[in-house]
Amino acid sequence: MPTVRPRARRTTIREVLDTAIELEKKTMALYVGFVKAFPRPAEVRNFWFSMARHEAGHCGALALVEGILESDPHRAAKARVWFDPGTATRLRSLLSAYLREARRGVRLERAFEMAIDLEASELEDVVVDMMKVVKSPEWRERAIQLLIHDLGDLSYMIERYTPNEALLARADALVERRVGGLGRRRAVPRVEGA
Numbered sequence: 001m002p003t004v005r006p007r008a009r010r011t012t013i014r015e016v017l018d019t020a021i022e023l024e025k026k027t028m029a030l031y032v033g034f035v036k037a038f039p040r041p042a043e044v045r046n047f048w049f050s051m052a053r054h055e056a057g058h059c060g061a062l063a064l065v066e067g068i069l070e071s072d073p074h075r076a077a078k079a080r081v082w083f084d085p086g087t088a089t090r091l092r093s094l095l096s097a098y099l100r101e102a103r104r105g106v107r108l109e110r111a112f113e114m115a116i117d118l119e120a121s122e123l124e125d126v127v128v129d130m131m132k133v134v135k136s137p138e139w140r141e142r143a144i145q146l147l148i149h150d151l152g153d154l155s156y157m158i159e160r161y162t163p164n165e166a167l168l169a170r171a172d173a174l175v176e177r178r179v180g181g182l183g184r185r186r187a188v189p190r191v192e193g194a
Contacts, residue, residue, distance in 0.1 A: 008082045008083060008084035008087075009082070009084075010081070010082060011080060011083045012077060012079065013065065013069060013130050014069055014077075016081060016083050016130070017065065017066055017130070019088045020062055020123065020127055020130065021059055021063070021066075022092075023088065023123055024055050024059045024062065024123070024127070025055075025059060026095040027055045027118055027123075028052050028056055028059070029099065030095065030099055030118070031048050031051040031052035031055060032048075032052045033099070033102045034051075034111050035048040035049050035052060037102065037105070037106070037111070038108055043157075044108065044161065047154075047157050048111075050150070050153065051153075051154075054146055057146070061127070061131060062130065065131065081126060081129040083126060087123070087126075091118075091121050091123055094117065094118070094121075095118070098114045098117075102114070108161055108162065109161075109162040109164055109167065112154065112158050112162065115154055116154065116167070116170050116171055116174060119147075119150065119151060119154065119174065120174050124147060128143055128147075131143055147178060148175065148178050148179055151171065151174055151178055152175055154171050155175055158171050
């Protein structure tokens with residue numbers, strides 16, 4: 001008998017927060033590893049450092065959400081986001097595999113491919129949704145703009161340092177998807193119960 005995979009459901013932000021922080025920290029660790037693995041040219045090293053720094057920023061933003069929820073338990077109980085527990089399991093497995101692979105050494109093109117896979121994950125959407133608790137459209141828009149900027153930089157680095165047209169096309173499509181998502185998010189009123 002086939003197993004039924006759980007579907008995305010509305011869940012409290014508190015239920016998702018620890019998982020999101022854990023996954024952001026692992027993503028940051030991978031990018032820090034790439035800083036060490038690709039020290040030259042400086043442009044590449046700086047790119048990976050910027051990616052790691054933005055993941056650290058996500059952790060800080062999530063810590064802010066956590067602080068707001070701890071100061072207002074009523075809001076914590078009511079604020080909800082869409083979340084598929086399978087997403088966390090898949091991303092945790094993917095990150096573990098990528099961290100192992102990176103420790104053995106990867107080419108720059110493979111590192112870019114890993115970054116595209118991670119940046120395309122549903123985790124980015126969950127983090128942005130959680131930022132709605134802050135009640136500041138500027139914070140959410142800034143987070144989305146930074147994500148789009150990172151993806152634009154990733155696309156540029158792929159174009160500059162690899163001959164892989166298919167990888168570049170994936171990066172460009174991801175940028176377009178996120179830019180399109182920015183327009184839709186501006187029309188979305190807020191997280192339920194926030």
